[in-house]
Amino acid sequence: MNLTRSAPRALRMFILLCVFPLALAERASTANGQQSSPRSGTDHPAAYTDQDSYQIFAALLQSGGHSQYLQYVVQAEIVAQPDLTRKDLGIEGDKAFLRVWGRVMDDFARQNGSTRLVQRNFPLAAPYELIPQANIFPAGSGAEGWEEYYRRHPGSGGYYWFSAVGFNPARTRAIVDMGHRCGLLCGGGGPRFFEKKNGKWREVSVKATVMSWVS
Numbered sequence: 001m002n003l004t005r006s007a008p009r010a011l012r013m014f015i016l017l018c019v020f021p022l023a024l025a026e027r028a029s030t031a032n033g034q035q036s037s038p039r040s041g042t043d044h045p046a047a048y049t050d051q052d053s054y055q056i057f058a059a060l061l062q063s064g065g066h067s068q069y070l071q072y073v074v075q076a077e078i079v080a081q082p083d084l085t086r087k088d089l090g091i092e093g094d095k096a097f098l099r100v101w102g103r104v105m106d107d108f109a110r111q112n113g114s115t116r117l118v119q120r121n122f123p124l125a126a127p128y129e130l131i132p133q134a135n136i137f138p139a140g141s142g143a144e145g146w147e148e149y150y151r152r153h154p155g156s157g158g159y160y161w162f163s164a165v166g167f168n169p170a171r172t173r174a175i176v177d178m179g180h181r182c183g184l185l186c187g188g189g190g191p192r193f194f195e196k197k198n199g200k201w202r203e204v205s206v207k208a209t210v211m212s213w214v215s
Contacts, residue, residue: 048078048116052174053165056194056201058122060178061160063203070155072128075136078164080115084108090211091175091191097208101173101193108166108175116164129153133161137181146183158182172196188214 061072081088086105093101118130136159137145150156163177172195179189190212194201 045077045115045117047119048164049119049121050165051121052167052171052196052201053176054119054121055123056165056174056176057162057178058124059194059201059203060176060192061122061124066157066180069126069157071126071153072124073136073153073156073159074118074122074128074130075159075161076118076130076132078112078116078118078162079133081112084112089175089191091208093206093208097206101175101206101208104166104168104173104175106166107168108163111164111166118162131159143184158187174201185215188212
């Protein structure tokens with residue numbers, strides 16, 4: 001009789017011992033999925049780590065009138081331009097130009113298909129800040145917004161943003177887009193061309209029609 005009563009209890013214990021660990025494992029798996037999905041989702045862009053690109057960014061910031069500023073403010077995101085092709089870049093050249101720069105233009109379009117996060121990899125002696133786009137300048141704040149901006153960032157000369165850089169396969173030529181805003185009617189930007197000579201990136205002029213903007 002004792003054996004007859006104990007058999008169902010033993011069976012119940014066996015079921016609990018098998019099912020309970022499975023339930024815990026499922027809960028753990030669900031919890032892990034909830035924790036990891038934001039890190040791998042589209043809301044968390046990948047870091048932009050290409051070292052040649054940062055050398056080019058720094059060369060642009062230290063060129064021309066930009067070199068006069070005491071500090072730099074750089075937008076922290078490289079904003080995605082989905083479905084971009086070489087035809088959308090505002091660069092038109094003849095066959096000789098395209099033989100040299102066509103593959104660079106194609107790589108530029110590929111590299112800018114997704115948003116990336118700029119890192120503190122600029123080889124600059126001057127101080128600089130990386131600030132999220134949403135925090136740089138309040139939308140619709142007009143001239144008063146710029147006054148507040150310069151109170152927060154004196155000596156910055158405004159702020160900059162960069163595209164991802166397109167390269168040729170040998171990584172000796174590059175195209176980048178840099179934008180600069182310094183006031184309500186102050187700023188400019190457009191594609192810039194670089195060649196690597198003796199291990200150093202230098203901006204070059206090209207025989208092509210290149211669209212740029214100035215305000």
